[in-house]
Amino acid sequence: MQAAECTWSQFEMLRPLCFKSPSLFSNFSKHSPFFRSNSRINRYPSFMATMSSVSTRNDPLSTPQITHQPLQVAKRLEKFKTTIFTQMSMLAIKHGAINLGQGFPNFDGPDFVKEAAIQAIKDGKNQYARGYGVPDFNNAIAARFKKDTGLVIDPEKEVTVTSGCTEAIAATMLGLINPGDEVILFAPFYDSYEATLSMAGAKIKCITLRPPDFAVPIDELNSAISKNTRAILINTPHNPTGKMFTREELNTIASLCIENDVLVFTDEVYDKLAFEMDHISLASLPGMYERTVTMNSLGKTFSLTGWKIGWAIAPPHLTWGVRQAHSFLTFATSTPMQWAATVALCAPDSYFEELKRDYMEKKAILVQGLKDVGFKVFPSSGTYFVVVDHTPFGLENDIAFCEYLIKEVGVVAIPTSVFYLNPEDGKNLVRFTFCKDEETLRSAVERMKEKLKKK
Numbered sequence: 001m002q003a004a005e006c007t008w009s010q011f012e013m014l015r016p017l018c019f020k021s022p023s024l025f026s027n028f029s030k031h032s033p034f035f036r037s038n039s040r041i042n043r044y045p046s047f048m049a050t051m052s053s054v055s056t057r058n059d060p061l062s063t064p065q066i067t068h069q070p071l072q073v074a075k076r077l078e079k080f081k082t083t084i085f086t087q088m089s090m091l092a093i094k095h096g097a098i099n100l101g102q103g104f105p106n107f108d109g110p111d112f113v114k115e116a117a118i119q120a121i122k123d124g125k126n127q128y129a130r131g132y133g134v135p136d137f138n139n140a141i142a143a144r145f146k147k148d149t150g151l152v153i154d155p156e157k158e159v160t161v162t163s164g165c166t167e168a169i170a171a172t173m174l175g176l177i178n179p180g181d182e183v184i185l186f187a188p189f190y191d192s193y194e195a196t197l198s199m200a201g202a203k204i205k206c207i208t209l210r211p212p213d214f215a216v217p218i219d220e221l222n223s224a225i226s227k228n229t230r231a232i233l234i235n236t237p238h239n240p241t242g243k244m245f246t247r248e249e250l251n252t253i254a255s256l257c258i259e260n261d262v263l264v265f266t267d268e269v270y271d272k273l274a275f276e277m278d279h280i281s282l283a284s285l286p287g288m289y290e291r292t293v294t295m296n297s298l299g300k301t302f303s304l305t306g307w308k309i310g311w312a313i314a315p316p317h318l319t320w321g322v323r324q325a326h327s328f329l330t331f332a333t334s335t336p337m338q339w340a341a342t343v344a345l346c347a348p349d350s351y352f353e354e355l356k357r358d359y360m361e362k363k364a365i366l367v368q369g370l371k372d373v374g375f376k377v378f379p380s381s382g383t384y385f386v387v388v389d390h391t392p393f394g395l396e397n398d399i400a401f402c403e404y405l406i407k408e409v410g411v412v413a414i415p416t417s418v419f420y421l422n423p424e425d426g427k428n429l430v431r432f433t434f435c436k437d438e439e440t441l442r443s444a445v446e447r448m449k450e451k452l453k454k455k
Contacts, residue, residue, distance in 0.1 A: 254282065386432050
């Protein structure tokens with residue numbers, strides 16, 4: 001390709017058009033070797049050829065005319081709107097509300113993990129990682145799994161690193177579920193479950209967990225399993241309710257799965273945020289590892305949700321399907337962050353103990369505050385969420401209540417009806433999160449005490 005010409009004056013004209021942050025190029029000068037008046041730039045021919053094709057007639061900063069068209073989306077995703085988390089976070093910004101809705105901490109993760117990421121970048125660990133994970137990270141995941149469950153797994157054949165647990169969920173559904181397969185969910189459920197199952201063409205059956213304890217209705221689950229049931233998806237500790245599946249419930253589910261040859265997909269991202277009972281990984285129960293995909297991530301435990309580092313653990317015959325899907329979703333996950341995550345998973349027990357104590361203190365502030373405001377607060381044994389009954393305040397449903405709470409009170413919660421196949425099941429409930437600093441939690445409670453009145 002013939003190189004294009006670029007003079008300093010031409011670059012000055014194009015710079016605001018081409019870059020969102022012109023200051024990134026502020027160190028360039030007209031004397032830079034990058035620019036030669038009336039000469040060709042042979043080192044960057046494709047870049048400059050592209051730039052020379054940009055029309056600068058009239059005003060180079062003019063906005064192109066765009067004809068408004070109907071929004072287009074594949075039929076399998078037509079029912080899914082902008083996620084409720086995005087909507088509520090946008091409203092929080094618009095109204096200056098305290099965001100106790102979306103589950104991300106407003107404080108940073110530990111320095112020793114961040115410094116490990118910085119060092120990995122400086123050490124040049126910045127190119128594609130091996131598709132299923134940096135070997136040291138796979139080893140660290142296997143070691144943590146052994147410590148938590150007692151199970152010894154092969155990090156090369158049974159661990160797949162993904163871009164967050166959300167990708168692990170997608171890769172598992174797309175890699176192991178065929179169109180028409182039945183998959184059983186427990187409502188309320190994390191919204192990506194339904195969306196990814198829709199992409200896979202699955203038939204969803206739903207078992208509703210109801211307050212106050214959100215216990216599993218075993219008879220209903222037993223009746224829901226059929227010859228077409230491929231898998232059951234379990235989230236424990238459970239978002240949004242904070243429920244932890246009991247050993248008795250898990251043993252019963254395991255027996256049903258073995259009896260009916262059903263797979264289990266477990267989302268265990270809150271495993272280190274278990275407050276009132278020990279977390280039990282379903283894969284650790286007798287006869288269950290061979291039929292279980294266990295999914296987890298770094299973000300919740302280390303307050304680094306933006307890193308999107310997750311993984312899936314499964315026996316080789318199930319890992320094959322997960323990896324096939326993963327290869328064509330993201331192929332590989334951030335290399336330096338995997339090196340840092342390796343350091344994180346090797347943290348001493350004292351880190352996890354302190355994390356738990358810290359969150360229990362935050363939970364106590366929010367729960368007591370919500371009770372003082374007048375909510376009926378349901379028990380939360382794990383996660384950093386708590387679900388309440390909003391009906392004492394007289395709004396017709398959860399969405400109306402959350403809109404009022406944002407606009408008139410200045411606090412964000414999440415309406416739980418979006419987590420049900422039948423929104424009516426969640427219309428009386430809203431979810432708050434306590435993964436915020438104590439000052440933020442107390443401020444939110446004070447706003448609600450001042451402005452929320454029972455009707």
